[in-house]
Amino acid sequence: MFRGLDTSIALAWLQRAYNADVVAFCANLGQVDDLSHVEARARKNGASAVYMDDLREEFIREYAFRSLRAGALYEGRYHMAASLGRPLIAKRLVEIAHMEGADAIAHGATGKGNDQVRFFSSVMALDPTLRVIAPVMEWDLTTRSKQIGYAAQYGIEIPAFKSSPYSRDSNLWGTSVECGELDDIGKLPPRDAYTLTADPDEAPHEAVDIAIDFAGGVPVRLDGAALSAAELVAALNRIGGAHGIGRLDIIENRLVGFKVRGVYESPAAEILSQAMRELENLVLDRDLLHMKTGLSQHYAELIYDGKWFSGRREALDAFFESYAHKVTGTIKLRLNRGRVTIVSRSAPEALYNLEISSYESDVGFDQTAGVGFSYIWSMQGRVAALQKAAKAPEPVAEPSRQMAV
Structure with a gap:
């Protein structure tokens, strides 16, 4: 390298x-x-x-x-x-x-x-x-x-370089910046720390809407145009960066045991992450979605900790792959001065059912069943409260006081 x-x-x-x-x-x-x-x-x-x-x-x-x-x-x-x-x-x-x-x-x-x-x-x-x-x-x-x-x-030939106080690393997925003035965690990052993204306060006032199509959990189209993975990310970096999307300033717990301040720019990663999350909310059931949340943390840690080539990563990939076919659909987003807003969602396997979800509809949901559901659902707490009350000592009666006349 x-x-x-x-x-x-x-x-x-x-x-x-x-x-x-x-x-x-x-x-x-x-x-x-x-x-x-x-x-x-x-x-x-x-x-x-x-x-x-x-x-x-x-x-x-x-x-x-x-x-x-x-x-x-x-x-x-x-x-x-x-x-x-x-x-x-x-x-x-x-x-x-x-x-x-x-x-x-x-x-x-x-x-x-x-x-x-x-x-x-x-x-x-x-x-x-x-x-x-x-x-x-x-x-x-x-x-x-x-x-x-x-x-x-x-007599070693070295690259021409400009003096910089920062340690910078970049690839298509994002840029990291450390050192220099960033070591002072009491101050905002200097303007020159950022290279991929516009200052959100100086980004265009007019928002831009984009549509991302996913197939099997993979983004495949941007505004209807089929792109390779690298092309799609590069395009989102340009669009998102121009609108100040993807800046992050954090205190990070480094693997080697101490904390550092990291400033990151990941326009495409941030846009795709929010779009993917919204699509999964639409197509995955509650139990699966909540289970995935915990496993996502394990996956992040193994990446950060240098354990990509491990049985744990392969097993987790198999889990995420098992339902990837459901994660197919289109998410439209609005980019505006550092913010990403969901405009619309659609998916062939969407679990959103308007007739059931709407308070204006009586179709598909018997509200009278709610009494029995709530009774059974609260049983654990009810039993615990009854047991606690049964074990509580009887209150000691205070002796009566009589007033002499």
Whole structure:
């Protein structure tokens, strides 16, 4: 994954530290970075081979949309764009290692982040015979100036970059921003922290309505146009971002044990999440819907915790797949200055029955049955109250007082 300053240096550093041939890999997940010079730079810095893979479609279809179907939001809010990309990158790294006959995999994650665990766990689940190396956690190049000095000393070509106080990671599913002024949790994020979304206060006053068609729990059309998974997400990012949709500022409980502030932008993920939730409310019965809510949390945690390649994920996927055929229909939404509003819903297997639901109708529902239903439903509480009353001690009578005349 050699495209930034750390990883450009790591490519050359690995050759010296381990006397190794290094194969470079860069995954295109739809990040905002300019990847046009990555291959040439990797070869100039000594890579014996370079793989540049466009994984956008696979990433959205097989990872992001599985998370969407599961309703997975870490701590109930975060769409986990970065977390979802790591297992796919790790899978491809293992495949390349096998093709090239490599015995180790290196990544650019730091010791304070979650990604070190995600990469290590994913590689071990796929091939435990491979060694995982984290150069950033081994070398003494702890500052940007030291890294630049190292590059100059050994003639390493590094990317041109603008000084930024932020640590930023992006792909088609969203962007995460940390560090710099964001470390002060007593202040709003600076305006320059956001790159994908307009400030809701400055977004167009005129709302835009969109329609999303789902088939088998997967979004397949936007405003009637059939799009690939990556195309649909990219289009929603553009539309939603222009209207200030998808901003999130949270205190997040990091896997490695401490809290951080994270600022996220996920226009498409937020729009699709709200549309999917509304469609499921329409087509799933109460018991199934409530059961799914608890399992959604498990799914979110396994993504965040780097356990994508696990029996638990496969079992949960089987559960969500079992009713996915019901999640077919159209949701129309209105986007306006940071807000998403449901305009209409329709689905072939909708469980909404107007004749039963309406207070203006007597069809299909016998209101006189409510007395018996309420009597039986309240029996547990009634029995407990009677038992409690039976065990209560008799009140002690106070002695009577007589007034002498």
